[in-house]
Amino acid sequence: MLDQSYAYGRSPLTPDSKSKRLRTYLFGGRISHSHSPAINSRLFASAGASWTYELCETTDPQRFLDVLHQPDCIGASVTMPNKVTFMAALDDLTEEARAIGAVNTVFIRLDKQGRRRYIGTNTDCVGIRETLLHNSPAILDSAYGRAALVIGAGGAARSALFALWTWFQPCEIYLTNRLKSEADDLIGGIQKSIPGIKVRYLDSVAEAQRLPAPGIVIGTVPDHEPREAGELLSWKICEVFLRSRDGGGKGAVLDMCYQPARTRLIKLAEQCGWAIMLGTEVLVRVGVAQQTLWLERGPDSCGVRQALRFMQRTSRL
Numbered sequence: 001m002l003d004q005s006y007a008y009g010r011s012p013l014t015p016d017s018k019s020k021r022l023r024t025y026l027f028g029g030r031i032s033h034s035h036s037p038a039i040n041s042r043l044f045a046s047a048g049a050s051w052t053y054e055l056c057e058t059t060d061p062q063r064f065l066d067v068l069h070q071p072d073c074i075g076a077s078v079t080m081p082n083k084v085t086f087m088a089a090l091d092d093l094t095e096e097a098r099a100i101g102a103v104n105t106v107f108i109r110l111d112k113q114g115r116r117r118y119i120g121t122n123t124d125c126v127g128i129r130e131t132l133l134h135n136s137p138a139i140l141d142s143a144y145g146r147a148a149l150v151i152g153a154g155g156a157a158r159s160a161l162f163a164l165w166t167w168f169q170p171c172e173i174y175l176t177n178r179l180k181s182e183a184d185d186l187i188g189g190i191q192k193s194i195p196g197i198k199v200r201y202l203d204s205v206a207e208a209q210r211l212p213a214p215g216i217v218i219g220t221v222p223d224h225e226p227r228e229a230g231e232l233l234s235w236k237i238c239e240v241f242l243r244s245r246d247g248g249g250k251g252a253v254l255d256m257c258y259q260p261a262r263t264r265l266i267k268l269a270e271q272c273g274w275a276i277m278l279g280t281e282v283l284v285r286v287g288v289a290q291q292t293l294w295l296e297r298g299p300d301s302c303g304v305r306q307a308l309r310f311m312q313r314t315s316r317l
Contacts, residue, residue: 001121001123001213001289001290002124002292002293002296005094005107005109005119005121005293006109008092008094008109008117008119009089009109009110009111009119010109010110011109011110011119011296012074012108012109012110012116016146016237017074018047018048018049018050018051018295019050020050020051020072021051021072022049022050022051022052022072022073022074022152023050023051023052023053023054023070023072023073023074023182024040024051024052024053024054024073024074024075024076024077024294025053025054025055025056025068025073025076025077025118026053026054026055026056026076026077026078026079026188027056027058027064027067027068027076027078027079027082027086027123028034028057028058028059028078028079028080028081028191029057029058029059029075029080029082029083031055031057031079031080032055032057032059033081034131035283035310035311036053036077036283036287037053037054037055037080037268038310039283039284039287039307039311040053040287040290040291040313041135041244041304041309042306042307042310043287043288043299043303043304044295044298044308045303046300046302046303046304046306047291047295047297047300049087049295051294053077053256054167059081059082059085061086061088063087064066064082064089064160064187065089065223066112068106068118069116074108074294075106075107075293075294076105076106077104077105077106077290078103078104078105078106078120079104079174079280080173082100083099083102083104083155084155086119087102088122089118090106090119090225090276091104091117091119092117092119092120093119093120093121094119094121094122095119095302096121096122096125096162096208097120097121097122097195098193099162099194100124100125100155100158100159100162100193100240101155101158101189101190101193102121102122102123102124102155102158102159103120103122104121104122104123104124104218104286104290105120105122105123105249105290106118106119106121107121107122107290107293107294108271109209110165112133116253119226121293122159122162123286123290123293124156124159124282124286125159125160125162125163125166126163126286126289127282127283127284127285127288127289128159128160128163128218128254128256129154129163129167129285130278130282130285130288130289131254131277131282131285132168132216132252132254134285135275135277135281135282136252136275136277139215139216139252140168141170142166142215142240142249142251143169143170143215143216143251143252143259144168144169145169145253146169146171146212146215147170147171147172147173147211147212147213147214147215148164148168148170148172148173148174148214148215148217148218149175149176149214149216149217149218149238149241150173150174150175150176150192150217150218150220151173151176151177151202151217151218151219151220151222151234151265152165152219152220152236153175153177153179153182153185153186154182154220154255154267155222156220156298156303156311157175157177157186158186158189158190159221160218160220160256161173161186161194161197162190162194164216164218165194165197166194166238168216169237170214170215170216171198172198172199172200173198173199173200174200174201174202174208174211174214175187175199175200175201175202176201176202176233176234176237176238177201177230177234178221178228178230178231178233178234179230180201180203180230183201184201187199187201190289202237203233204233205233205236205237208237208240208241209232209240210231212246212250214241214251215243215250215251216250216251216252216253216254217238217241217242217252217253217254217265217269217274218253218254218255218256219253219254219255219256219257219263219265219316220256220257221257222257223245223255223257223259223263223264223265226265226307229309238265238268239268241276242269242272244270250272250273250274250275251274252274252275252277252279253265253274253275253276253277254270254276254278254279254282255276255278255279256279256282257279258278258279258282258311258315259315260284260315261278261280261311261312261315262278262315263279266278268304270312272294278315280308280311280314280315281308281313282299282310283311284304284307284308284311285304286302288307
């Protein structure tokens with residue numbers, strides 16, 4: 001990821017950049033309770049950087065540009081509801097951002113004249129990949145050629161589909177969601193941006209019962225008790241797979257929801273013998289990927305452990 005970033009220009013850093021009071025920002029709506037400043041401050045400190053990570057609660061593209069173009073800004077995170085709407089304000093997009101159709105990270109590179117270029121990418125998919133690989137090193141082999149399952153049809157689901165298809169090589173990806181119209185829109189868009197991807201929308205329990213169990217399950221929806229007909233159906237489909245005695249064996253369940261960390265999906269998966277991976281870790285590993293682009297160096301393992309422990313304490317595991 002870092003090597004590919006230089007295709008968009010050269011580094012904006014100088015030998016003394018880490019000692020300067022440079023700023024990074026999180027742009028989003030209703031972000032006052034975000035854990036990202038605490039995570040990133042730990043990562044910056046472990047890397048010996050005197051940089052800050054600050055909240056900018058806005059949905060205004062012009063405000064986004066005004067802050068981003070300040071000379072002491074060295075990068076940014078973008079969260080809901082800005083991941084799509086802020087794309088047009090950037091100078092370029094990486095292949096990941098184009099395929100997923102959303103950005104969550106902005107990094108800076110310089111053109112041949114030394115002018116700053118603001119590049120949008122998506123590191124949510126990297127957070128998913130790294131969480132799966134760190135918790136289950138053999139998963140590339142165990143999940144190869146098996147189906148996968150994504151729950152939900154929002155922006156996080158797009159990142160999950162990209163990560164699964166790009167790095168874990170499933171034979172196809174099942175999709176379940178409360179509204180078929182949302183799923184149809186997602187599938188239509190992702191098949192255009194990721195040629196060859198195979199996504200199957202599941203609309204009945206009977207169909208789920210006939211299919212082989214997935215090797216990887218990724219949840220991307222909020223954790224609440226299902227009430228509407230579509231929510232109840234989606235949950236029943238999940239139950240079918242998690243309780244399955246399919247000969248392929250139990251795989252891994254990752255829930256990107258991290259409030260609470262131990263969601264209904266995670267609790268059921270654990271009861272049924274699946275390997276579980278928490279959304280709190282995805283959040284940390286997304287931050288690690290972002291800092292790799294900003295600091296232009298690999299993550300400090302001590303800082304990553306500190307950030308993971310912080311999220312575990314915060315989530316009252």
